[in-house]
Amino acid sequence: xxxxxxxxxxxxxxxxxxxxxxxxxxxxxxxxxxxxxxxxxxxxxxxxxxxxxxxxxxxxxxxxxxxxxxxxxxxxxxxxxxxxxxxxxxxxxxxxxxxxxxxxxxxxxxxxxxxxxxxxxxxxxxxxxxxxxxxxxxxxxxxxxxxxxxxxxxxxxxxxxxxxxxxxx
Numbered sequence: 001x002x003x004x005x006x007x008x009x010x011x012x013x014x015x016x017x018x019x020x021x022x023x024x025x026x027x028x029x030x031x032x033x034x035x036x037x038x039x040x041x042x043x044x045x046x047x048x049x050x051x052x053x054x055x056x057x058x059x060x061x062x063x064x065x066x067x068x069x070x071x072x073x074x075x076x077x078x079x080x081x082x083x084x085x086x087x088x089x090x091x092x093x094x095x096x097x098x099x100x101x102x103x104x105x106x107x108x109x110x111x112x113x114x115x116x117x118x119x120x121x122x123x124x125x126x127x128x129x130x131x132x133x134x135x136x137x138x139x140x141x142x143x144x145x146x147x148x149x150x151x152x153x154x155x156x157x158x159x160x161x162x163x164x165x166x167x168x169x
Contacts, residue, residue: 008034010067010104011154012058013147016091017041019054020147023065024137026159033137035065036148051094058098070099071107071154073114107158114150117157129153 006027013020022036039057041050062070072095075088099106112122118132130149134142136156143149 007069007159008065008067009069009071009155009158010062010065011071011151011156011158012095013073013150013154014088014092014095015147016050016054016087017043018145018147019057019091019095020145020149020151021058021061022148022152022155023061023067024152024155024159026156031136031156031159033139033152035061036143036152038145038147047090051090054091055094055098058095059101062098062102062104067104069107069158070095070104071109071158072096072099073150073154074108074110076111109154109157109161111150113161114153114157117161118153126150 006025009024009026011022011024017040019039020036021039023034025032025034039054041053045053072092075085075092096106115124115129116122118124118136119128121128126146126149130142130146133139133149133152133156137152143152
């Protein structure tokens with residue numbers, strides 16, 4: 001892939017219940033969807049089992065699709081929900097461990113930076129991001145989960161941040 005001018009990028013929208021992932025092949029003039037999906041865990045499972053499922057699933061995705069870089073959403077902590085932030089932090093930590101285990105470079109972007117790169121507005125809604133991701137990837141059907149389009153947006157943002165024509169579709 002590196003020799004052909006195309007990069008394989010894995011974007012991950014981390015969460016404990018539903019982690020979205022999206023893999024794209026990106027070159028200077030095109031972006032193609034390779035694979036996208038979710039990793040689901042049940043609140044009925046013990047926390048270590050849930051974290052292990054996320055870890056093993058990310059390792060499997062990386063092993064099968066061989067991305068060159070992983071792009072992960074930074075944590076946004078709302079002061080009224082500290083427990084959620086702690087659980088999200090554990091899921092992110094496991095994903096970072098999987099990234100390090102695979103020897104992948106890790107890039108982190110805030111949600112506002114991704115929205116700015118994809119939609120042109122840092123305060124864009126999730127539905128605006130979803131529509132733009134669908135247009136960029138020429139999707140006939142939108143993914144069922146917004147976590148998937150958020151993950152794809154992370155991968156697309158990595159490809160276009162720093163380029164003047166990022167928003168051209």
